[in-house]
Amino acid sequence: MAIVHNSDGDYAAGDSAATVAAEIEVFGGSKAMSIASEREAELADPIAAVIPMVLRHEEVVMHVPVEVAERARQAALASGADIIVSVGGGSTTGLAKAVALTTGLPILAVPTTYAGSEATNVWGLTEGETKSTGVDTKVLPASIVYDANLLRSLPGELTVASGLNAMAHCVDAMWGPRVDPIDQALAAEGIRALAAGLPAVAADPSGIDGIEQTLYGAYLAAVAFASAGSGIHHKICHVLGGMFNLPHAQTHATVLPHVLAFNAPLAPRAEARMAAAFHAPTAFEGLQALRAQLDAPTALAEYGLTATGITDAVEAILPIVPGNNPHPVTAENLTALLHAALIGADPATVADKPLEEGALTPNRGHGVVSVMPLP
Template sequence: MDAFVYNAAPTRVIFGSGTLAALPGEIERLGRRRALVLSTPHQRGEAEALAAALGGLAAGSFSEAAMHTPVAVTAAAVERVRALGADCTVAVGGGSTTGLGKAVALRTGLDQIVVPTTYAGSEMTPILGQTEDGLKTTERAEAIRPETVIYDVDLTLSLPVALTVTSGMNAIAHAVEALYARDGNPVIGLMAEEGIRAMAGALPRLAADGGDRAARSDALYGAWLCGTCLGAVEMALHHKLCHVLGGSFGLPHAETHCVVLPHATAYNAEAAPDAVARVARALGTRDAAGGLHDLARGLGAPTALAALGLREADLDRAAEIAAARPYPNPRPVARDAIRRLLGEAWQGRRPI
């Protein structure tokens, strides 16, 4: 076996049904007394209800979290923290809310508790993507990693099927890239393959019946594994492209992952054959890239960047941004090759 380095994540994880009831005890376990509950505007009601349920343990709520973590929104949240004297945050929701909690923690040092209601996986990482002046930048630091994550299957039962599907494909992307990451290791490889298997097996069942509790549990388990992978190793081409398309062109986060993942996998197939073979095995198919495309299409997820609103005229600039400062990747990132990849993804062609 080749030499490797493995760092175990220190985040405390509570998984099950009805586990939200553990939240007051977790706030107190951290030695905190005034939690600021964070959410998006869409989940304002849930955030306010949770703050009310926490009673004296809640400082209040802030419900302006937005996709791609705009720096201006973070500044407003930090002002709210200081005005209320909050000593920790509780992020309830998906990747946008989790990102806001991380951004606040980076600037204030506050402890974080995350209660995911989607399959984003960001809660298990020390990674923060922020957007300012039309560019999305990424930071990695232990100060960004949440202290506690509470996975409550009950909170995912009402997740709309369309969001379930795109969020789940987003999670799979984390594990796919972990299998060919430059700093990958055998432990994370096992988690990645199991995470892909669990999520890919759960999503068709949820597309048929969003209230399938067993499938919801499997999907949340898969999301935890995939998120752990993302937090343990470096990101590569797929995430770079999604960061460019989201941060510079405003494309929706999870939907963009659905479209790009099969094409990034095909791009790296010859340079990382063993990793891509493991992806195929986890999917139960012979062709990893085609299998990912077929999975997304079969679930009704988007498969073309054009459908997400990207103009064909923007493809050249997107390729230039992605190639200018690439993430480590098994296959060298060349501007012309990336432009071809984006062209295929824009049209929604099935990769080979």
């Protein structure tokens, strides 16, 4: 995977169209399929004008329903496309991945949010109320073109949610099922960069320096997450998103402090690294201070979740919780966590609950298999 930036090492602000065209030549592409939603059309237009495009596909739907993916796949085959150019956020990149999964076409990703999907080999598809995810090298974009200018018009609320979604990648990577010391180092640096970049972007949404700092953090977050694997946070959010069609980034932003409060006390080494990255006494205090500064979302009820859905969600989440999660997970404490996230209760109230009798002993090694000691 190539990451394209300019000769100064910056994120090629304003250069995306020319850079995408040059990258297509590198890959020998002559028939590009552009994937960009109608909302992203204005950002995609300059790129579409200079590439050998045979198809412009605009049907992009959150959580990538299988029927939407199938229509995009058929359109790609019918057009004879030999490369995919995705311009957009996680849903757009996700659709490009769905096409690449079955066609093998290379993806050239141009992100317009901080989702990070462009830097992972993880795909996701939703059928009915069930969101399934998997890992495949075919869906990892062959090249990423970062252009800070493309994020200058990102609405403030989405900037916050998208950036905290990236932060969730860092936090989940700290105790993911395949975590190793390098993953933790990348995730810690991602936390530091996001904690510095997001307030800058919130204060000046069009400021290039803040956007580039946040993009840097989002990229590190995605790489760490892809290597460490999906932890309990992402298992929760994928179930909620698929089952109740909740907005992806906002769901992650809302659930994150509850998972951090739940796990951090039983993962002291990871907690210490996160606290240092936040420059805070504890990781939880650092995250909460950042969330207060950003006026982050606090309650899933604001996005359509109701108390009646929690039981079904718990039943779907429990079987897929990674076995190395620092805090033992039961129906009772998972229900309490989801209810707190539903109403916007203080996440610390869940962390304060004692471990249930008969719960599994926490895996304090976090499932790490390594030839080097954890830092």
